[in-house]
Amino acid sequence: MNLERIPNEEKLGLSRRYYLGGFAFLPFLWLVNVLWFFREAFLKPTYTEQPQIKSYVKKSALGLIVWVAVLTTWITIFQHFRAQWGEVGDYLSFTIPLGTA
């Protein structure tokens, strides 16, 4: 969808929907929000709805950073300690590599 041809109120509505949708454990919606509306929020000349779009983009970015931090930490811990956890590690795993601990 090309943002050029949408009226500003619709842009605001889209950004808000993406922002709210990300709270349903969907951080990729926040990622899309940030990437898609970045130019609209920060690089375009000012228009009425821009401050709100800017705030949505900033909050989405914040939520995205939190998710990335949590996921990175968990993935690192899991990859490092899964073998040592024995039974718990096996029950947590979806696919267990063959032939290694």
Add this chain to the structure above:
Amino acid sequence: KNCVSGGPAPDENSSMSRVMCVSAAAGVLSSSVEQKIYVELNETVPCVRLLNATHQIGCQSSISGDTGVLHVLETESDLDWILSSGPHPPYMVIMETAFFNRSVMMRMKNSSRVAGVAVIVSKTGLADNFSPHTTCPNQNTGVYSASYGSDLANCNVTMWNPLGNGLSYEDFAFPVFALKDENQTQVIRKCYQDHNLRVNGSAPQYPLCAMQLFSHMHAATDTVTCMRRTDLQNRFSINPEVLCDPLSDFNVWTSTRPLNNSAKGHAANESVVIAATRLDGRSFFWEQAPSAEGTVSGIVTLLATIQALSPVTQEAPPPRNIFFSFFQGEAFDYIGSSKMVYDMERNDFVIDLNNVHSMLEIGQVGLRRGRSLWMHSDPVSRQNKSVDTESAAAGLNLTVDQPSVSQPLPPSSFQRFLRVRGIPGLVLADHNTSFNNRYYESLYDDAENLNVTYPPDLSPDEQLVYETDAAKSLAEVATLVARSLYIQAGGEKKNLNNITADPKIWFLHQHVSDCVRLLWFLGSGPPQFYIGLGPRIHGPVHSVTRFVQYILANLTGTVTNLTESQCQNPSEVNTENKDLFSYFWVSGPASVNNTGEPFCRSASVRLSKAVSPAFELLEYGSPNYSIIPQSRWKSIRARIFPMLTLGVGVAVLLLSLLVTYFISSKAELLFSSARETPATTY
């Protein structure tokens, strides 16, 4: 406005067909390109991974195979080249026989420059002894433990296998294969000599000969983990991957008086003397276990015993029954005997432990020194009344000696019976303190280890009936065992002279491949006694087990005149009893005037399942039973090929990208043919 074309233009058509033609040709040519690069090595034997309660043992390769530059290990300087000074690590070591020992293998294990090992299996350069088994076989699953004969446990008194280096129980992170075929080894050596030889101390140049070994094992860590993961896969995965399988096969048993197979538990009015031996062996490599002294000597002796006893037990039957049993899987913590004892305890077998009067086991009996045979008994539970062998040994060319009173039993199936009940019993062996077998549980425990030699000018048929010294020696042991069993079963001593074993039964070892071919076994060479897994290519039972079963049926059974369908359903015939006998449809002997008509033979020979009770009880960490599964794998193969540096590969890639770019930019010039105006609509 978009332009819409009505269909592919004819010149596009011809280029399409050209592309398809080229790709089809490439498809045809690609398999032979692979054959031009890789030489598949078919006659190799891998080392596979086994697990136990706490460790993994055996060898593992990467999932896409391990590759290394070939180097033949012939001298000490080769070892330094591989481990420290060679410029093209990692190396794939072609190990001469003399270097296959613990110190070299442990140095390889600790080095990061070794991608894998291929051991040349031959007799040249073979050391005086080689046993990859442990020094104290089955030390945790025998009868001696902290609570029973604790000073005798863990081989404190007698080290049974002092020459053991424990290699079979180490964990290697690289693949180890055995090269058994001399022609194939020559191919590898030639590749090495053409490309990889050092010239005047300088390193060889690329292209070098390299080898790739694939033996990726699925199982890891220990039995509990492996069975848990298999369980998870079976429950939650769409395509379950089985990671390991318990070792399983069948024990073979028979008795002089038939036992009712459908009546489990205590058999009324039966007092039984058990005569047992083991049916299996192992070595460092998968499914290789010639086990001549370790196993075959016992099997052949017991078969000869059975043959010697069968006429006398028909004419003058002793009061007690004699129960002959061949236990499978004894190399792996007594799989077969622990299963039989377990079944007896739970009243799930034709007899139970109250029926057992005593036990006589035949251990390794092939390498007697002089005339002596040793009679081992358990010092803790020693009963005063033991097996009477003096009258049995009268007139034979052997003496039966007893080891010192404080010496424990050697590793034997009898120990599993003692764990549960203090039955009187003996283990007969050719050794006093430690094994005479210098190649215990290894690839080299073969006929040569038993000194089986024939005069040079005999044909194979003549060899079949020639009585070698080894055969005569085993026949004497068998005669002794048969007579002792007869006395132990309460038979009268006046019949003893009629019991003699026939040395010609020795044909079993040397030429069993001929006989076994009758039983759908398509292998060649001497039989291998590794227990293996459940379902197999030629049926559910291991070929050796099947062979022993049929030999026993031949020795002890009677010919019936049932037809084939009656033979398969004997319950319909009211003169036959399916509970007491089993029925075999066999082909007759081929002779001049007889083309080998098949007939039905009935015998009281049965198979009983030999899988560790731990797998039935689902106690995968059990210290009481064998918990040794074998890993599964997808593919095991080996191949050699000439290896080029990474630079060459990158150069080829860049060149091909350039050529592709060039061709695509000049496509109109290169692929133009007679132009026709396409029918297009705008």
